Amino acid sequence: MPRVRLEHLVKSYGRVRAVDDLCLEVEDREFFVLYGPSGAGKTTTLKLIAGAEHPDSGEVHIGGRRVDLLEPDARNVAMTFESYALYPHYSVYDNIAFPLRAPDRRMSRAEIDERVRWAARLLGIEHVLGHKPAEISQGQRQRTALARAIVRPADVYLFDEPLSHVDAKVRHYMRGELHRMSTMLNNTIIYVTHDYVEALSLGDRVGVLDHGRLHQVGTPREVYYAPRNLFVALSFGQPEMNILEGTLTAANGRLRVETALGTTHQLATGEPLPTAGTEVWVGLRPQDLQLGDLGAGTAFDAEVLVFEPLGTHGVLRARANGQVLNVLVPPNARFEPGSRVLLDYPEDALYLFDRESQLNILHPRITTPQGARDGGAKA
Numbered sequence: 001m002p003r004v005r006l007e008h009l010v011k012s013y014g015r016v017r018a019v020d021d022l023c024l025e026v027e028d029r030e031f032f033v034l035y036g037p038s039g040a041g042k043t044t045t046l047k048l049i050a051g052a053e054h055p056d057s058g059e060v061h062i063g064g065r066r067v068d069l070l071e072p073d074a075r076n077v078a079m080t081f082e083s084y085a086l087y088p089h090y091s092v093y094d095n096i097a098f099p100l101r102a103p104d105r106r107m108s109r110a111e112i113d114e115r116v117r118w119a120a121r122l123l124g125i126e127h128v129l130g131h132k133p134a135e136i137s138q139g140q141r142q143r144t145a146l147a148r149a150i151v152r153p154a155d156v157y158l159f160d161e162p163l164s165h166v167d168a169k170v171r172h173y174m175r176g177e178l179h180r181m182s183t184m185l186n187n188t189i190i191y192v193t194h195d196y197v198e199a200l201s202l203g204d205r206v207g208v209l210d211h212g213r214l215h216q217v218g219t220p221r222e223v224y225y226a227p228r229n230l231f232v233a234l235s236f237g238q239p240e241m242n243i244l245e246g247t248l249t250a251a252n253g254r255l256r257v258e259t260a261l262g263t264t265h266q267l268a269t270g271e272p273l274p275t276a277g278t279e280v281w282v283g284l285r286p287q288d289l290q291l292g293d294l295g296a297g298t299a300f301d302a303e304v305l306v307f308e309p310l311g312t313h314g315v316l317r318a319r320a321n322g323q324v325l326n327v328l329v330p331p332n333a334r335f336e337p338g339s340r341v342l343l344d345y346p347e348d349a350l351y352l353f354d355r356e357s358q359l360n361i362l363h364p365r366i367t368t369p370q371g372a373r374d375g376g377a378k379a
């Protein structure tokens with residue numbers, strides 16, 4: 001039985017449909033990431049689960065029990081908000097203990113102490129328990145807020161962008177910490193983020209949300225390698241996937257794809273096969289474009305527009321036949337604007353999307369050998 005089940009949830013604010021007929025099942029002990037741009041309805045979804053908001057229609061079930069008619073306190077859900085506001089005059093210890101001291105909880109001092117130390121240990125902040133928030137680092141404050149969220153036993157933990165206020169360096173470290181914490185917590189987590197790296201690196205599964213609707217739910221590999229539609233494809237990767245206009249025809253069980261870069265052929269696995277001249281969007285990830293000629297007749301000449309050396313890699317912006325492309329290149333490469341460069345790509349690197357429905361019409365590329373073109377996606 002899923003730990004959390006959302007059935008046709010709808011929530012509007014005036015004319016804005018924040019959550020629009022949302023159906024979702026989150027499994028017991030799953031780390032589920034709700035991912036989407038600002039305003040997608042992520043926080044509203046969490047609030048509907050926690051009971052901070054009531055749905056206009058639809059149902060929320062937790063552990064097989066319908067809870068959307070219950071008060072928040074009766075749901076046994078713990079939620080941490082984006083602004084993690086710690087009490088500045090309380091010690092880290094007292095901040096973490098705060099949820100356990102609610103009058104209706106009646107926990108003994110020894111029990112509280114045990115839980116506070118357990119949560120602090122999970123987040124690696126035992127040594128600062130006596131400090132005030134102003135006396136600890138930003139990352140430690142974030143961890144204190146997380147400890148406060150997990151300190152009380154709950155059926156499900158809801159995290160709303162817990163890393164949004166930490167700088168990039170701390171964020172990388174905190175992702176590792178969150179991994180460790182979730183393994184030890186061993187409970188159901190629904191984690192909201194608008195950062196695709198967090199979504200791919202933390203989630204057992206990821207739900208891609210926009211305008212209150214789920215575009216796709218899948219493992220990080222599925223949403224990355226087999227995006228259901230153009231929106232999902234463009235949601236993962238930096239720079240994002242290059243999109244080209246293309247025309248598709250089918251012949252002898254093969255798909256012929258024409259773009260500004262030339263003509264390629266794909267094995268046709270989808271049904272039904274497209275008719276002659278079907279217009280498509282063709283997707284090509286920046287890391288699938290390569291320098292030089294791969295020898296399969298797909299190499300093309302391009303003009304260098306801009307080159308950004310970024311330390312671990314470079315981003316080359318180039319134009320070929322009027323099409324501007326972003327290309328990931330090795331860190332030691334150098335390019336002069338205005339110079340020419342030969343580029344190529346493996347034929348099977350292309351993604352194809354229907355121009356109207358924007359659905360992925362080339363079937364999943366999830367069979368890509370592990371490690372090849374992995375782009376940081378979790379196995």
Ligand SMILES: Nc1ncnc2c1ncn2[C@@H]1O[C@H](COP(=O)(O)OP(=O)(O)OP(=O)(O)O)[C@@H](O)[C@H]1O
Nearest residue numbers: 013016018036037038039040041042043044045194
């Ligand atoms: N209390 C409210 N009153 C009016 N509109 C609201 C309210 N809360 C949310 N909205 C609107 O509902 C939509 C979804 O908001 P929500 O906060 O759930 O999105 P989000 O995905 O969490 O975005 P963010 O990442 O920016 O926090 C937005 O258009 C937002 O402006």
